[in-house]
Amino acid sequence: MPKLPKEILDKSLERFTVERDWFRENLEAARQMPGEEYELNAMMLDILLAAKQKVLDAAHNDEPFIGGYFCNAPELFTSMDLPWMMVLETPFLSASAPYVIDDIEGAEDMGLLGDMCTAIRLPIFYIENNMMPIPTCCLGLLYPCDGAPMLHQVLMHNSNWQNVPIYSCDPPYTSDERAVNYFADELREMTGFIAKHTGKKLEMDKLVEVCERSNEVYSVWQEYMECRRHKPCPHGWELGGAQCFAISQCFTVGDPKSVAWFRKLIEVAQNRIKAGKGAQDLPGWKEKCRIFWFDIMPYGWVFEFMPWLETELGVVLVNDMFGNYPYTLIDTSSEETIYHDLAKRNLVDAPMIRQARGTAENFVYDIQKNIKDFRVDCVIWPGHMGHKDGAATVGIMREACREMDVPFLHIGLDLFDKRYTSVDEVKDKVETFLRGHGLI
Amino acid sequence: METKIKSGAFQKFAEACGSLMNSEIQAWLDQGGKVAGFFCSTVPEEILMAAGYLPFRMRGTGSTDTELADAYFSPINCSYPRHVMNQALKGEFKFLDALICVNACDHVRRIYDNWIRYAKGINGTTFETVMSLPRKWGDRQVDWYYDEINLLRENLAKHTGVEITDDKIKEAIKLNNQLRSLQKELYELRKKDNPPITGAEALVAVVAGTAMPKDRYIELLRQLIDDLKDAEGNDGYKARIMLVGGELDDPEYINIIEEQGGLVVTDSNCFGSRLFWVNVDEAESDPVRALAKYYVQDRPTCPRTYGSQPERMEFTRTLAREFNVDGIIGERLLYCDNWLVEHYMTKFDLKEHGGNMPFLALDREYILSGKGQIKTRVQAFLETMEL
Ligand code: SF4
Ligand code: SF4
Numbered sequence: 001m002p003k004l005p006k007e008i009l010d011k012s013l014e015r016f017t018v019e020r021d022w023f024r025e026n027l028e029a030a031r032q033m034p035g036e037e038y039e040l041n042a043m044m045l046d047i048l049l050a051a052k053q054k055v056l057d058a059a060h061n062d063e064p065f066i067g068g069y070f071c072n073a074p075e076l077f078t079s080m081d082l083p084w085m086m087v088l089e090t091p092f093l094s095a096s097a098p099y100v101i102d103d104i105e106g107a108e109d110m111g112l113l114g115d116m117c118t119a120i121r122l123p124i125f126y127i128e129n130n131m132m133p134i135p136t137c138c139l140g141l142l143y144p145c146d147g148a149p150m151l152h153q154v155l156m157h158n159s160n161w162q163n164v165p166i167y168s169c170d171p172p173y174t175s176d177e178r179a180v181n182y183f184a185d186e187l188r189e190m191t192g193f194i195a196k197h198t199g200k201k202l203e204m205d206k207l208v209e210v211c212e213r214s215n216e217v218y219s220v221w222q223e224y225m226e227c228r229r230h231k232p233c234p235h236g237w238e239l240g241g242a243q244c245f246a247i248s249q250c251f252t253v254g255d256p257k258s259v260a261w262f263r264k265l266i267e268v269a270q271n272r273i274k275a276g277k278g279a280q281d282l283p284g285w286k287e288k289c290r291i292f293w294f295d296i297m298p299y300g301w302v303f304e305f306m307p308w309l310e311t312e313l314g315v316v317l318v319n320d321m322f323g324n325y326p327y328t329l330i331d332t333s334s335e336e337t338i339y340h341d342l343a344k345r346n347l348v349d350a351p352m353i354r355q356a357r358g359t360a361e362n363f364v365y366d367i368q369k370n371i372k373d374f375r376v377d378c379v380i381w382p383g384h385m386g387h388k389d390g391a392a393t394v395g396i397m398r399e400a401c402r403e404m405d406v407p408f409l410h411i412g413l414d415l416f417d418k419r420y421t422s423v424d425e426v427k428d429k430v431e432t433f434l435r436g437h438g439l440i
Numbered sequence: 441m442e443t444k445i446k447s448g449a450f451q452k453f454a455e456a457c458g459s460l461m462n463s464e465i466q467a468w469l470d471q472g473g474k475v476a477g478f479f480c481s482t483v484p485e486e487i488l489m490a491a492g493y494l495p496f497r498m499r500g501t502g503s504t505d506t507e508l509a510d511a512y513f514s515p516i517n518c519s520y521p522r523h524v525m526n527q528a529l530k531g532e533f534k535f536l537d538a539l540i541c542v543n544a545c546d547h548v549r550r551i552y553d554n555w556i557r558y559a560k561g562i563n564g565t566t567f568e569t570v571m572s573l574p575r576k577w578g579d580r581q582v583d584w585y586y587d588e589i590n591l592l593r594e595n596l597a598k599h600t601g602v603e604i605t606d607d608k609i610k611e612a613i614k615l616n617n618q619l620r621s622l623q624k625e626l627y628e629l630r631k632k633d634n635p636p637i638t639g640a641e642a643l644v645a646v647v648a649g650t651a652m653p654k655d656r657y658i659e660l661l662r663q664l665i666d667d668l669k670d671a672e673g674n675d676g677y678k679a680r681i682m683l684v685g686g687e688l689d690d691p692e693y694i695n696i697i698e699e700q701g702g703l704v705v706t707d708s709n710c711f712g713s714r715l716f717w718v719n720v721d722e723a724e725s726d727p728v729r730a731l732a733k734y735y736v737q738d739r740p741t742c743p744r745t746y747g748s749q750p751e752r753m754e755f756t757r758t759l760a761r762e763f764n765v766d767g768i769i770g771e772r773l774l775y776c777d778n779w780l781v782e783h784y785m786t787k788f789d790l791k792e793h794g795g796n797m798p799f800l801a802l803d804r805e806y807i808l809s810g811k812g813q814i815k816t817r818v819q820a821f822l823e824t825m826e827l
Binding site: 110111112113115116117120124140142143145146147149150151152153154156157168170172173174178179182185186189356359360383385386388389391392393394395396399410412 | 511512513514515516517518521543545546547549550551552553554557558570571572573574575576580581584587743744746747749774775776777778780781782783784785787788801
């Protein structure tokens with residue numbers, strides 16, 4: 001890829017740098033605070049910050065780095081020593097930043113209306129306004145929703161990104177062996193593409209090493225999930241859950257620091273279980289109700305909602321879609337088995353692509369399994385406005401819950417934009433539902 | 441719908457487009473024939489035909505509300521599948537024996553899941569499936585869809601007891617190619633300064649082709665083309681318009697545009713040119729491979745096919761040039777992410793590299809509401825072109 005003109009490069013890194021600094025401040029703050037929970041937070045921020053810094057260093061030094069999506073089998077480019085960022089990460093990491101509403105309005109002014117997924121229109125806004133680092137090459141994924149291929153097509157269309165080669169894996173709609181093998185071939189082709197555009201080679205022993213370390217991460221994650229089954233649940237919305245997904249496959253993969261984080265997480269959870277503690281330490285607080293939040297967390301206004309739910313109502317989020325654990329480990333005995341199992345992990349196991357791609361079976365399976373495994377009292381489908389396949393699965397989900405005799409609530413909201421359904425309205429809906437079912 | 445067209449063939453088409461069931465389907469059923477409904481134009485109808493079915497492209501025509509479907513879909517779902525589902529829950533598809541779906545878009549693909557649970561019993565379908573259509577258009581994707589089509593072939597053969605031979609598939613391909621060529625011929629008439637058929641009428645003719653036996657349709661379409669050759673043309677319009685978008689089966693929407701003086705002379709729509717601009721390769725010895733290649737690679741794509749935006753843009757430009765178009769309307773059903781982003785890119789391309797071709801993005805619901813607003817926006821659009 002030709003070298004970027006300085007003004008384009010600088011502008012593209014501006015926002016990313018602000019966010020890096022913001023995480024740095026948070027890390028400093030977390031390090032100053034006493035207690036195991038802060039220690040865990042600091043460990044996580046340290047991992048995240050390192051990933052951001054690697055991208056910035058590569059961009060400044062004109063070294064190759066990847067713009068990835070999620071479920072792109074990051075084990076592959078990790079073993080090629082390539083830093084990466086996710087094109088989708090910007091809206092998630094900056095969801096509660098003061099500028100996010102301005103950015104949403106900016107997207108609307110461009111004609112990306114409010115009926116389109118905010119998680120997709122925000123990155124489009126960032127790409128079109130040169131507010132995202134421009135990678136050496138880009139990896140896309142054509143599911144879990146219609147927004148994904150459209151986002152990638154805008155990226156190919158944008159004048160600053162037109163020289164960025166992009167390869168997008170095509171996940172089939174089915175999940176059988178034929179589908180896994182097809183997806184494995186997509187990943188193989190993707191590896192060749194990365195090598196061609198970055199000059200980095202994939203060494204098999206390095207890949208084996210990364211996969212083995214990533215297996216270790218997944219194994220400790222599984223161990224941790226056992227802790228969350230406990231009643232009362234030792235952790236609520238703040239710890240574990242979606243962080244496990246972020247730390248196992250979004251910002252880093254097969255990282256010894258992730259293993260250490262998970263081990264610490266287990267230790268903290270076990271200490272709480274031993275002490276008979278639930279998710280909160282508040283005097284007189286009791287776990288009254290256990291919920292399965294079957295989607296992404298409402299990151300745009302999470303601090304206005306989740307603490308209220310947990311501390312005031314005693315409602316504990318025992319699991320969510322991204323904390324869900326259905327993973328199988330990678331058999332590292334041959335190149336064939338590695339690609340096969342990476343394909344399975346990224347096509348069938350990882351959240352969102354697991355549920356939203358393919359028929360509604362996985363929605364039903366995951367709901368019913370979580371109800372059983374975590375002794376869930378009710379299921380909440382937040383109904384993010386972007387999840388249109390899920391919106392068309394609402395009746396099926398409700399019936400899956402009815403079969404298990406567990407109440408189901410569909411809210412209807414925007415995970416990023418609290419103007420879509422106000423936080424008060426969401427609280428009101430949730431509280432009325434919980435009281436109506438005698439759950440609090 | 442009011443029409444100047446005198447042709448009896450057109451009356452037949454209007455009947456087929458204006459309701460789900462029509463006399464041609466009834467006659468087919470009376471002779472013991474079976475009907476297979478399908479979603480999205482990427483389902484290889486030719487296999488259904490070779491299995492002895494009359495393929496019927498699913499619509500929600502006649503629906504007035506979504507009360508029943510609302511228990512299964514949400515208000516953020518496209519109104520097209522919601523209305524179709526509502527019709528299904530009312531038992532309006534009892535004439536179907538089978539339903540073939542494809543993972544077209546996030547809304548439509550869930551019809552399959554809801555149908556097998558809640559609508560199958562009501563309508564009495566005995567075979568349902570969902571095909572996995574790739575989102576790319578490379579050779580590996582052709583191979584994948586080739587297997588998908590063969591699976592459909594096998595399963596339908598098992599279900600119907602009909603042997604689906606290569607010859608039967610080739611015959612169906614030939615028939616559909618004839619049909620497509622005729623539809624293209626019909627569109628050619630619209631290149632005239634005074635086209636003998638309006639956009640709304642052309643849509644009627646295309647929709648009818650998805651709701652009656654193909655040989656009968658071909659016969660009627662030939663008749664219509666003959667009748668139109670010497671017919672009086674439409675004049676007095678303010679501008680020649682091209683429509684670009686997805687699922688549009690309601691001529692009333694085009695009528696509103698045309699009543700304001702914008703004569704729709706061509707389109708790149710799902711019930712439109714993209715269906716028939718290119719034919720299946722009859723020279724290919726393996727007819728299933730020819731179909732896989734056609735549906736994945738050869739035909740003008742829709743936005744769900746990743747990486748083909750430049751080709752779609754080129755297709756739009758070519759048609760706009762050939763049909764001497766003054767402005768383009770990007771129609772979209774609300775909540776459709778595919779077409780929202782596609783229109784965003786089209787608008788940009790037309791402005792930056794399109795010689796300033798006017799473009800209007802015009803959202804709608806499946807059952808026309810807000811007609812006044814559509815009128816006002818079209819009027820304003822036409823005025824900008826007059827300047
Ligand atoms: S827009 Fe594409 S996916 Fe949707 S109906 Fe048309 S061809 Fe099928
Ligand atoms: S208009 Fe868009 S959302 Fe609606 S059915 Fe077609 S592709 Fe799907």
